[in-house]
Amino acid sequence: MITTALTRMFELEHPLILGPMGGVAGGRLAAAVSNAGGLGLVGAGYGDPQWVARELDLVGELSHRPWGIGFITWSTAPELLELALARKPAAVMLSFGDPRPLGARIKAAGCRLICQVQDLAGARLAHEAGADLVVAQGTEAGGHASRRATLPLVPAVANLVAPIPVVAAGGIADGRGLAAALMLGAEGALLGTRFYASDEALGSARAKALIASASGDATARTTVFDIVRRLDWPPGYDGRALRNRFMGRWQGHENELAGALASENPAFLDAVQAQDFDTAMVWAGEAVDLIDAVEPAAEIVRRIGREAEIALARGAALCRYPN
Numbered sequence: 336m337i338t339t340a341l342t343r344m345f346e347l348e349h350p351l352i353l354g355p356m357g358g359v360a361g362g363r364l365a366a367a368v369s370n371a372g373g374l375g376l377v378g379a380g381y382g383d384p385q386w387v388a389r390e391l392d393l394v395g396e397l398s399h400r401p402w403g404i405g406f407i408t409w410s411t412a413p414e415l416l417e418l419a420l421a422r423k424p425a426a427v428m429l430s431f432g433d434p435r436p437l438g439a440r441i442k443a444a445g446c447r448l449i450c451q452v453q454d455l456a457g458a459r460l461a462h463e464a465g466a467d468l469v470v471a472q473g474t475e476a477g478g479h480a481s482r483r484a485t486l487p488l489v490p491a492v493a494n495l496v497a498p499i500p501v502v503a504a505g506g507i508a509d510g511r512g513l514a515a516a517l518m519l520g521a522e523g524a525l526l527g528t529r530f531y532a533s534d535e536a537l538g539s540a541r542a543k544a545l546i547a548s549a550s551g552d553a554t555a556r557t558t559v560f561d562i563v564r565r566l567d568w569p570p571g572y573d574g575r576a577l578r579n580r581f582m583g584r585w586q587g588h589e590n591e592l593a594g595a596l597a598s599e600n601p602a603f604l605d606a607v608q609a610q611d612f613d614t615a616m617v618w619a620g621e622a623v624d625l626i627d628a629v630e631p632a633a634e635i636v637r638r639i640g641r642e643a644e645i646a647l648a649r650g651a652a653l654c655r656y657p658n
């Protein structure tokens with residue numbers, strides 16, 4: 336069993352957190368991850384209060400272990416946070432924006448504050464916000480993120496915010512990645528894409544099948560899916576998705592797309608409804624190379640935990656000291 340500051344904080348059996356993927360990480364998936372000994376976070380996404388209330392009630396019902404929720408900071412109304420805090424999550428994660436205003440309320444409610452950051456400036460804000468845990472998210476990640484790569488970002492953030500524990504995110508989908516994260520000075524890993532390809536994830540079976548068959552070469556970061564959905568993301572963030580025909584058409588022609596929204600926006604929303612993934616996006620990270628099946632979330636948690644133990648033991652065996 337691997338014991339770290341993360342496992343001690345939430346009494347986990349494995350140092351793993353479910354990324355709060357909007358529209359994908361609902362109550363069922365979060366409960367499955369928590370019940371298997373990780374920390375499940377529901378993804379509040381852009382904040383539909385009815386959806387959030389329903390999924391939090393579900394995780395509360397299905398889970399007998401600590402669970403939490405993640406918000407997209409810049410799009411989160413204080414009332415939505417109150418709705419979540421009333422359901423007593425063990426942790427609230429804030430990502431993408433200044434965590435200090437909402438963070439103060441989370442701390443005042445006696446809840447653990449997790450801040451996901453993409454660079455050192457974000458890590459400083461997380462420190463100021465009083466984060467209990469900082470997730471250093473590299474550009475390899477599926478969905479929204481920024482420019483820094485996981486390998487150098489994680490130890491830099493760990494140095495900067497010490498003694499606050501750090502968790503690595505972006506490009507981790509097996510036990511080797513978890514073991515590597517621990518060697519970088521992280522106390523665990525937060526995984527999104529790997530859990531998207533799980534039985535309990537919300538989202539279409541076709542999207543999950545695409546993840547299970549895709550190569551990391553076929554992912555790219557882009558703003559075109561935000562532009563076409565009229566989502567006003569702050570500068571510096573874009574999303575990693577599987578390349579598809581829509582991305583091929585508009586990547587590099589973003590201004591043209593912004594001028595064509597009268598027709599492109601409704602057509603795109605229709606494609607989302609129809610699960611037409613030549614047009615609609617499948618958010619996915621570079622670690623799709625390591626995913627070849629849709630599996631129960633509990634199996635994913637336990638396997639990655641076991642694989643990491645083996646990888647760490649193998650690493651220790653590399654060291655030979657002369658007497």
Ligand SMILES: Cc1cc2nc3c(=O)[nH]c(=O)nc-3n(C[C@H](O)[C@H](O)[C@H](O)COP(=O)(O)O)c2cc1C
Pocket residue numbers: 354355356357359378379380405406407429430451472475476477478479504505506507525526527528529531618619620621622
């Ligand atoms: C489908 C999908 C949706 C995501 N949605 C969110 C979100 O709503 N809020 C958030 O903080 N992070 C979101 N993320 C990013 C995750 O929190 C996490 O940083 C990322 O998945 C880690 O990289 P990985 O995908 O390589 O495991 C999303 C990721 C994916 C794959």
